[in-house]
Amino acid sequence: MKTDVEELTPTRVKLTVEVPFDELKPNLDKAYKEISQQVRIKGFRPGKVPAPLIDKYVGRGAVLQEAVNDALPELYGRAVEETEIFVLGQPEVEVTELQDGDKFAFTAEVDIRPKFEVPEYDGLEVVVDTAEVTDEQVEETLGNLRERFASLTTVEREAQDGDFATIDLAARIDGEEIADATTTGYSYEVGSKSSIEGLDDALVGMKAGESKTFTSKLAGGEHAGEDAEITVTVQSVKVKDLPAADDEFAQMASEFDTVDELREDVRTRLGRQVRLQQLSDARDKALEALLEKVDIPLPEKVVEEEISRRNQQLEQQLAMAGMTKEQYLADEEKDEEAFEQEVADAARLAVKGGFVLDQLAVQEELGVENEELSEYVVTQAMQMGVAPQQLAQYLTENNQLPAIVSEVLRNKALNLIVEHVTIKDEAGNEIDAEAVRRELNGETGETVEAAAEDAVEEAQEIADAAADAADADEADAKAAQEANAQADAAADAEDKAEGVEGKKDA
Incomplete structure (x- = not known):
């Protein structure tokens, strides 16, 4: 098989593939067998009709077409593998030559991820909000708790x-x-x-x-x-x-004996939340800082599909909230044109971010360990309120494991970026993200670990298979990323329908 690659644009190529006719023999045999099962010719049982009679009564052309349709997916896959391109989406395939007994050729136009190298990210600096908990925030949270008991x-x-x-x-x-x-x-x-x-x-x-x-x-x-x-x-x-903020209320609403102890617990919990928010903001801003250093073309079709996905998600959430898009835009004080531009900009940024994280994972030869995949499945299951083994089974049956591998790889790539940037708060204090993460994990580690030990055992076999597949070689990891690159490019991007749920009674 001979394959030539023509670059139509930096994000789209045309593959021209020539295949010796002999390579179609297994597909021709399969086509004759399947047609033989379908035709009815006097004197022959289904599946026993000779090839010459099929050619006579059905036509050699129909057999060739059946064989070509069967062969194309595998031949296209081989062409992509041989040329080492990172394809996105489905190709536009055209059979250009089919000479019976001689030659078969086809072309395939497909979007590809642009070729680039992630630049140096050591020394990038990001600034996040100061992790401060005020007395007003404590009292507001305590007031919300009192509201629940009003x-x-x-x-x-x-x-x-x-x-x-x-x-x-x-x-x-x-x-x-x-x-x-x-x-x-x-x-x-x-x-x-x-x-x-x-x-x-x-x-x-x-x-x-x-x-x-x-x-x-x-x-x-x-x-x-x-x-x-x-x-x-x-x-x-x-x-x-509202109940009075006293010791009696603390005993009724919590495990504490005094309202002072309850207040201190509220302050501790708020402190944890703001520090978690610091880490989240640091991740977002670290990626934004790196993206500013990267200038790459984006496949318009991929961007358009991401825009469509976001609009569909918004429509679904608005429908659940009983709101129209016009009402939502009025509440957000935005006009249609400005909103569409905002969605388009966010979609392009998200697609670009996905490309950069995928490429960084390849450059740094990142892989997915068994424990990492298991932890991801367990964490997602806990957030969704389902059993981890149930989620693992769903992911397997719906062929979603490659997408999960890709998501874990992207998270690892983003964590690697965060490890190399300098994080400071607004007061100029430097923040050790890993130390904060360890501290926060230490506060809840036993609970998560206990849940994981009970759940991972049943999901382990599935997780092992996916992790082994991801670690097989770089090509496998690349293929897993490819499967999810388009659909998952904006998983962590801003949700444009934020706050809709709270307006569902409007």
Whole structure:
């Protein structure tokens, strides 16, 4: 087999492959066998029809086409392997020559990852927020805990901002009641502005038993965006009573005897959160700093698919939250054009980041150890709330293990970058990321380890197979990255639908 590579652009190539006809013999034999099972010719049982009769009644051309279709995937794979290109997505294949008994040739155009070397990243400096926990943050967290234990008490007065009103809502358009905009017994916090526009203004000053009608646009349903006459009826008005921040509350809401001990625990937990955030920010900023040093072309098709993936994800989340895209953009105070540009920029940055991490993994000859893969499966399973063996089985049955190997390799590459950059907080203090990581892991290591010991045993066999495949050689690792490069390029990028869930009652 002879393969020539023509570079159409820095991110797209055309493979021209010539194959001696003899190499198609196994595929021709297979084609004759399969067609023989399908045709019905008097005097011959299915599967026993001779090749000459198939040529006569079905046609040699049909047999050749069947053989070519069967051979193309393997021949294309061999061509990619021989030329050592990093392909992205599916190729556009065209059979250019098929001479029976003589020669077979085809071309394949496909996007490729651009060829480049990751520049030196030693000495990069990033600045993250100072890991400071203020008294205000502690009290705010304690207040949120008190909110969870609050009770509602009915009052005989007009509703005010901050009260909770139990209400009935009815909407009418041209006198016809709108079923999906009507509800009863709805508990609503007055002044929260989390429902129909105008509802808060209507409720202030109303007592139990009173009704009021106002005009507003419906936020969802079949008549979303249309003006309707909204009638609100107050069933009751209640005030929220928060428990006092004292020792009795600490004993009721926690394992501590005093509120001072509870406050100290809150401060410790907040401290852990801000330090974890420091590490997360350091990772993001370290990659951003490295990307600024890299200038590479990006395959437009890959970028377009990433943009499409992000838009589909946003649509799904908005649908779950009961919001339209127009409502979301209004809440974010963005117009359509600016939002689309923001998504496109983030997609390009994410694709570029994926390429850089993949190349760094190749340059540094990073591999995936068995324990690393097992830890990843266990961690993901714990975050998803499923059994690790169940997740491992799902990944295997859906051929997702190469994608997991790629994700672990990218994480290792990013960790390597972080190890070589200088991290400082806003006060100029240098931060030892590995020391912080060890300290934080030490606080929860026993819990994670115990869970892992119980779960990994059943998932180990699957994890072993994938890890062994990843470690087989550099080509295997490269292939695993290739399988996930396009679909997973932006796994850690900013989620453009952040905050949608919190607006689902809008």
